[in-house]
Amino acid sequence: MQFISDVLPDLAARTPLSRNADVNLSPALTPKDLLELPSVGSAVPNVSGTLLFVIYSKWSHDTDTESCSLQVSSIAGSAAGSQTILLEIDLPAGEAFWFNDTTLVVAVPDSTEHTTSLYACNISQDSRPERVARSVAEIGELIGALPTDSAGHFRYSPSPRVLVFTARVFSDGNLVTAVAQDRAWSERKDTARVYDGQTYLRHWNQYGGPMHSALFSTSLSVHERKWQLGDTYVNLLKGTYHKVPATDSPGPDFDVSDSQVVYTTKDTSLREAFHTKKNVFLVDLNGRSPPQELTIGDHGGTSNPIFSPDGKCVAWLEIESDGAFDAKNYVVLYDTKTKTRFTLLQGWDRSPSSIAFSSGSHVLYLTAPEIARVKIFAYPLFENAQDNPAPITLTHTGEATDLHALSDGRLLYTHTTLTSPGSARLLSNLHDISNPSAIVSQEVASPSVDALGAPREYSRLEEFWFEGDSRKVQGYLIKPRGWTASKKWPVVLLIHGGPQWLWGDSWSDNFNTQIFSEQGYFVVAINPSGSTSFGQECTDAVTGDWGGAPLRDIAKGFKGVLKEYTEIDPKRAFAFGGSYGGYMINLLQGQARGLGLQFAAMASLCGIFNTEYLSYTMDELFVMRHDWRGWPWEKQSQSIHDALSPHKFVQNWEIPQLVMHGDLDFRVPVTERIATFNALQQRGVPSRLLIFEKESHVFENRNNVLIHFNEVFAWFERFARVKDAV
Structure with missing residues (x-):
């Protein structure tokens, strides 16, 4: 067998890190330009x-x-x-x-x-x-x-003049002494940490410690222009072992009314890393009575608990089964007077991601992914369900988040698209949602012209569909800047993370599909089986089949694009993916030839090498337990690992690959990338490893994000030139 490095020995030469801002790029939008755009x-x-x-x-x-x-x-x-x-x-x-x-x-x-x-x-x-x-x-x-610098997620209840917030404390729940306790912990003579398995060993980018997040209330008022902030802090969760927000939640996970707080927290009887079950509780603002649980029976995660403006109802999102972290969210409505609950939208094949009551409490607004967008929907309450078989669609483009219902039939939300970092928009004329054509949408706040810089024209996002492995599959094409049919263009296949995720019309600065077209690449971004927004059956199809149907979908779609667009140069085909996308890149290494695919080079970020080993080392162990159908030693799970783990196909690896990872990534530990790089080196395949210190699964240091983009483009350009020469 002849290794690629034997044919192209110059590619193994040491190449300096691409620290230049733009690596001699001159399109309308460079990686530096992208990262200097405002975040909204x-x-x-x-x-x-x-x-x-x-x-x-x-x-x-x-x-x-x-x-x-x-x-x-x-x-x-x-x-x-x-x-x-x-x-x-x-x-x-x-x-x-x-x-x-x-x-x-x-x-x-x-x-x-x-x-x-x-x-x-x-x-x-x-x-x-x-x-x-x-x-x-x-x-x-x-x-x-x-008395803490960890206070956050503030909610103010004006009638009782009470401020509720989260803060980190030790097991005694005392906010006043937490800083001194933390100092003593930091200055201890030893560095030992002990775990008994009930809580996370480590999560995202840090090890579990003795502190947790709790809910506090205190008084806040003003009288005759004199402010009064209480000096008594009531721990609303004391003695419960509840954490708000939960370790694995972005927060805030609670809402306030005139007299109570509703919150959701991990089930304390279960091991955090093994389970997704979260329960919903009500507690008085003064904390004088213990929390009252609203959830019942077996269920999975809960999120977005809210009070209706009239105070009569509480609503939240709930997943039916424990462990199924990306299963469908149902809307649960709880009547605080009768103490009865209703589950809404059970027949709707979309999974809501957030909810908000209208100002009159008679309509529930929802956001939900639908066909690679995140739209706003309206659902009338307290009417015959047969008259409202599905929510009414209010928006159709981009990604909508952070709903705030206003008076006079208005709804404020935040909106992004692939070409816009974000703006505040207002929907008006929502008094009669049965007539969507009367609804008016307008932008009410956005970054200044100075912050955005000179106006830019971007390539158009083109949607396409094809017959995949077992269902119709959607994807996006973005033609390169300066597109002309008289020229041959390089192409990049982008594979999204998740796997329960999607390529959509939304903004991202860490993984922006538009930036690739701006550098002259024809972009192909496919939403294979397992992607969200195409119905729950599509999302669930990835369970037990991470690298089966999804990989065949991607291969079929990519080959179809190459056949349809003769302007693409197949000798300059590249692939890039992060997280689950990095897993797919590693799997492609061993299966590309069998799928009829050829790539000049590939790049991966925070990807997976050995899925069986990851089932023991990942922070959220319930992910692999659910998606790989059991613990790794169990027969069904073991057979799936044997069939779909990238390390099982290293003998076929031959495509030059750039490998990148953060050393504080506890979702996919850095050893997965070290193993990937070592396998490539042992195979004699041209490869390059970048380890980013103090970075987790998603990079936060903008300089590191810039280097990661520059390295990808430099790597692709390097092999584009070689392929042209060959």
Whole structure:
């Protein structure tokens, strides 16, 4: 057998790391340009729906700094591109929440003093527009400080004048002594950690420690212009072992009413890493009575608990079975007076990702993935279910998140697309949702022109469908910048993570499909079996079959594109994937020839080498237990690992591959990439390994994201030239 490195020995030569900002690229959008575009936070309205605030962040490559600002603007009468900024606050870190219609409270953590200071900022519609960002200490009035720098997820209940927030504490649940306890723990003489298996050994990018997140309440009021912040902090979860938010949840996992808090937390009788079951509880704001469980029987994860505005109902999302982390979400409605519950939308073949009540509590708004978009739907409540067989679609493009129902039939949400990092949009005329054509959609807040830079024209996202392994499969094509049919173009196949995920019309700066077309590649992004938004049967099809039907779908679709577009140069075909996509890249290494595929080179990020070993080392062990049909020693699971683990096919590996990973990735430990690289080296296949220190499964350091993009393009270009020469 003749190794590729024997034919092309120059490719094994040492190549310096691609630290240049743009690696001699000159398209309209470079990786540096992409990463310097602003990140857009959620738009949060005041109670009357007249004002909103958004937190924007922007990274500068030249100074290697990230600036964050909070902007307050008017909702009423706004038009795209004409928003009036009433206030702009320089906010390096922290959160904000509305105290009332004209007062914004900004929470600023201090990691030196280990406190969180609260500042009150007064705003009105008549305020003079403030376009020079100033610090919150200059603009606001200091209310007081909480005795921790871990406070977050603030919710204010105005009627009882109670502030609820999360903070990290030790097992005694004492917020006041938590900082001193943490200091003592950090300064201990030994470095031993002990685990008995009940909690996560490690999760995402850190080992489990003695602290956990809990819910607290305290008083917050103003009288005759004098602020009063309580100095008593009630731990609403004390003695329960509940964690809010849960270790494996992005939060906040709770909501407040005039008298109670509803929250969801992992079932404390089960091992965190083995199970997904989360229960929903009600607890009084004063914490004087123990939490009351609302969930019953066997079920899986729960999320997004909310109160209806009239206080009569609680709603949440619930998965039917424990362990099935990406199964369909159902909507559960709980009547707080009669203590009865109803499960809604059982016949709807979509899985809601978030919910919100209308201001009158008679309509439930939902977001849900549908055909590679995340749309907003409306579902009338308390009517004959036969009259409402399915929710009514309100939006049709991009990705919608963070719903806030306003008065007068309005709905505020955050919206992104593949070519837009985000904006706040408003739906109006929702009084009669049976007439969607009357609904008006408008942009009410977005990054400034200065932040976005010069307007750019991007290649159009083209949708295509084909007959896959056992179902119709959807994908996207993006033609390269400067496309002309008279020229031959390189092509890149992009494989998404998950596997229960999707390529959609939404913004991402870490894995943006548009950036590849901007560098001159014809982009093929396929949503194979296992992808979300195409019905639960499609999503569930990946269970027990990570590398079966999904890989055949991808191969069939990619070959179809190559046949359809003769402008593509098949000698310059490349593939790139991250996480599950990295698993598929490794699997393609061993199966590409058998599938009739050829690639000049491939690249993978945080991918998997040995699925059986990963079943023991992953942080969330329930993932592999569910998706690979049991524990790795069990017969059915073992047979699947034998058939679909990439390491079983190393004898066929021959495609040059770039391998990248973060050394703090506990979802897919870094040893998976070291094994991948060593296998490539042992096979004599041209390969390159990049280890990013202090990075987890998703890179946070923008410089590292930039290098990862540059290395991918440099790697592909290297082999594009070689293939041309050959």
